Amino acid sequence: MSLTSIVAPFRTVESRQELKLLFLAQPIVPVVLLSVRLFGKIRKVPGLGWVVTDPLLARQVFNDANHFTIVGLGGAGFWWKQVLGEWVLELFDGVGHHRIRTAVRDLFAADFTNLLIERAGGESFRSLAEDLAAGKQVDIVAWSRVTVGRVVADLVGMDSNDIADTFPDADPSDIPGLFRLLSKEGENLANYAMGIGSPDMTEEDMASSRQVVHRITSMVPRAYATAGSDTVLGRLRDSGVSEQHAVGLTALMVVAGTQTTIATIGRMVALLHDSGEQHTLLADPSITPDTVRESLRVTSAAAAVGRGVSRDVEVGGKMLKEGDEVKIFVWSINNAIGPFKADRAYVPELRQLWFSGGRHLCIGATLVNVELARVLGALIADGRPWRIVERKARSRLLVPGYEKLVIELV
Numbered sequence: 001m002s003l004t005s006i007v008a009p010f011r012t013v014e015s016r017q018e019l020k021l022l023f024l025a026q027p028i029v030p031v032v033l034l035s036v037r038l039f040g041k042i043r044k045v046p047g048l049g050w051v052v053t054d055p056l057l058a059r060q061v062f063n064d065a066n067h068f069t070i071v072g073l074g075g076a077g078f079w080w081k082q083v084l085g086e087w088v089l090e091l092f093d094g095v096g097h098h099r100i101r102t103a104v105r106d107l108f109a110a111d112f113t114n115l116l117i118e119r120a121g122g123e124s125f126r127s128l129a130e131d132l133a134a135g136k137q138v139d140i141v142a143w144s145r146v147t148v149g150r151v152v153a154d155l156v157g158m159d160s161n162d163i164a165d166t167f168p169d170a171d172p173s174d175i176p177g178l179f180r181l182l183s184k185e186g187e188n189l190a191n192y193a194m195g196i197g198s199p200d201m202t203e204e205d206m207a208s209s210r211q212v213v214h215r216i217t218s219m220v221p222r223a224y225a226t227a228g229s230d231t232v233l234g235r236l237r238d239s240g241v242s243e244q245h246a247v248g249l250t251a252l253m254v255v256a257g258t259q260t261t262i263a264t265i266g267r268m269v270a271l272l273h274d275s276g277e278q279h280t281l282l283a284d285p286s287i288t289p290d291t292v293r294e295s296l297r298v299t300s301a302a303a304a305v306g307r308g309v310s311r312d313v314e315v316g317g318k319m320l321k322e323g324d325e326v327k328i329f330v331w332s333i334n335n336a337i338g339p340f341k342a343d344r345a346y347v348p349e350l351r352q353l354w355f356s357g358g359r360h361l362c363i364g365a366t367l368v369n370v371e372l373a374r375v376l377g378a379l380i381a382d383g384r385p386w387r388i389v390e391r392k393a394r395s396r397l398l399v400p401g402y403e404k405l406v407i408e409l410v
């Protein structure tokens with residue numbers, strides 16, 4: 001990878017805005033994400049472990065459960081173990097993980113997802129389109145927090161009463177406010193996992209994380225007992241998955257499903273605006289699935305995905321030893337092929353690397369695709385382009401994103 005490919009992102013307005021978001025999230029992040037491209041396909045880097053920047057090697061690691069583990073140092077499971085306890089290992093890998101994914105699989109398939117999104121978010125998507133068409137200014141981030149919170153809560157099996165119990169200080173009659181709070185808690189918890197290179201948490205972060213987990217899962221025992229079988233909690237109960245595991249999975253769902261999606265929605269809307277590519281989409285709405293895929297590629301909200309080496313193994317001509325840490329730089333790999341293009345054709349090499357791969361491929365992938373397509377549908381429903389009235393980036397957070405992104409149709 002050449003120096004030219006490193007400076008390329010600075011050439012377009014939309015890439016500069018994206019780099020600014022990354023910088024404000026954590027100043028070191030854009031530096032690392034751009035410079036790892038110079039290291040070659042795989043290289044051991046002090047402080048980071050084995051750095052992978054090649055899509056085929058990334059796929060090899062994701063697909064090889066015999067030599068790599070998500071619960072090893074650097075993997076997401078390792079972080080959750082510190083917050084929830086050793087039992088998490090049963091939930092994240094091996095037989096327990098397979099059992100849970102099997103129990104809930106159909107709740108994440110396309111048919112159910114379409115029903116879920118219409119049930120929980122249909123009204124939100126319609127009012128977004130109506131408000132924009134009526135000339136109102138809409139803060140896409142505030143809107144996303146409510147909508148994404150509603151969808152995740154419905155999927156898990158929490159209703160607004162459960163969430164009102166979770167936040168006793170909140171006004172129980174302000175239903176959008178309750179879902180916004182749930183999303184914010186998910187975002188807060190994700191932020192304790194900051195630091196691409198250092199999965200170890202401070203005692204203070206650990207205590208705060210446990211408090212948030214406790215809060216967002218305080219209703220699980222009740223919902224676990226009563227939730228319908230078309231919800232994650234109901235399905236876990238029916239399949240004999242313990243209440244303790246259900247608590248862990250609820251926390252995981254709220255964290256995994258909120259911050260990444262909310263950040264991606266805001267960044268997608270800004271990317272389309274800043275690049276002028278919204279006009280390509282407005283001219284041909286049939287490219288919506290391509291635009292969604294392209295937005296996921298360029299934003300790559302989970303910028304780096306970690307694994308631990310569980311047994312010695314050769315990757316790309318290098319010998320990785322048991323106990324080593326591996327970082328797959330998903331953002332760097334995905335962004336190497338070029339700038340944002342709303343109608344970019346499918347790139348087989350990348351497939352959907354923004355959702356990782358193998359047995360831990362994001363279970364919410366279909367849900368995210370449908371949610372993003374519905375957002376675009378609402379934005380282009382009136383046939384007019386939008387402009388950004390106000391934007392504010394968030395600082396000090398795991399997934400770069402906007403705190404505020406106010407748009408209006410022009």
Ligand code: HEM
Binds near residue numbers: 300365
């Ligand atoms: C733009 C939005 C999203 C992105 C970019 C994203 C990305 C990812 C990635 C990269 C992983 C794999 C991590 C690894 O291999 O270590 C993952 C796993 C996961 N995601 Fe997502 N995600 C998104 C939204 C969602 C949503 C909406 C949900 C659910 C409501 C969700 C639930 C999960 C779960 C439960 C896992 C763990 C899967 C497993 O280990 O088997 N995600 N996600």
